Amino acid sequence: MSSTTDVTGDTRVDGSVTIDAVTHVYGSGRDSVVALGPVSLDIAAGEFLVLVGASGCGKSTLLRLVAGFDEPTDGTVHVSGRPPTPGVGAGVVFQQPRLFPWKTVGGNIDLALTYAGTKKSERRIAREALLERVGLTGTEDRKIWEISGGQQQRVAIARALAAENSLLLLDEPFAALDALTRERLQEDVRRVSHESGRTAIFVTHSADEAAFLGSRIVVLSARPGRVALDISSDLPRTGIDPDELRGTSEYAALRAEIGHAVKSAAREN
Structure with missing residues (x-):
């Protein structure tokens, strides 16, 4: 997506995300916990980035920083060239529905x-x-x-x-769904992202989900979360039946690589 218009009328919004040397600390003093970082990522407009890793590695923390719900302790986050504003420029799906x-x-x-x-x-x-x-x-x-x-x-x-919106942020949105519905929504989100050109950042524990969804997959290490693996996927995003894609040797190899990286990263630190 090269350009779109946000609620302020700004036409420079493109959905790119820049995460520069970001660290995030919860608490203070002796009770402080370094949850994340330092992490640096440049996410291009239209990219589908999947953040994957064990519980507590900072995946959701990083997503909240991109959404603008929290501010980094150190470093900077920019969405479309400027600091993120909560509720503007990104659609967010949390682990819990948070409906009215x-x-x-x-x-x-x-x-x-x-x-x-x-x-x-x-x-x-x-x-x-x-x-x-x-x-x-x-x-x-x-x-x-x-x-x-x-x-x-x-x-x-x-x-x-x-x-x-130019940016879609999803924090394990399919965890509570049955397998068939989860696969259907994976396919829907994957297609919508491709067809609309919107940038997506998706948090998951699942190597299989990461392999299917991501045009790029980033594995985070154990706390404090750092980039342990950053790879692009060459799997086709259109023109192939999802079940056929899941049955290819290329898909199996990518899923295995991600799974190995997640297990190795969870043992770090």
Whole structure:
């Protein structure tokens, strides 16, 4: 994606991310914990970067820094050439859905579409398309507490896809889903990222998920998280059936390389 327009009307937004010598520390004094860093990454516009590593290695911390929810202790993060602003320029999907419980499924989607600037006359069609994409057709009028945790997470994914942001940040969004739904949404997110050209950063524990989704895969070491492996994937992103792709020797080799790196990195420090 070479250019898009954010909510401020700025047309320079391209979705590139620059992480320069970033370190993040939780707490202070004797109780302080160095969670991350130093980490430096240049993520090109349109790239699908997967962050993978063992629990506690700083994957989610790094994602929060890119989203602008936290500030690095040292170093800098820039999105499209400037410091990130929470809620601007990126759609975010967390490990937990974080939906508005007083609204219906459709109401949650409509709110996201409203913030995205979708005209009122166009919201119904847009809402139905988003719900169909995540496998929730016909659930518009259901209350949030009436659907399962996995379905709630699918609503959260649809909400993040509502805006044509240049950057999509996903923090293990498929962990609570059944295997078939998880694979379907992996395919959807992979396709949407490619077709729209939006940049994506995806956090996972799974070497298999990283191999399937990533155009680039970064493995983080044990805390404090540092880059242990940074590789690009040559696997085709279009023109091949997902099941066929998963059955290739190239896919198996990439998955094995990532899995080995994750295990080795978890033993570091």
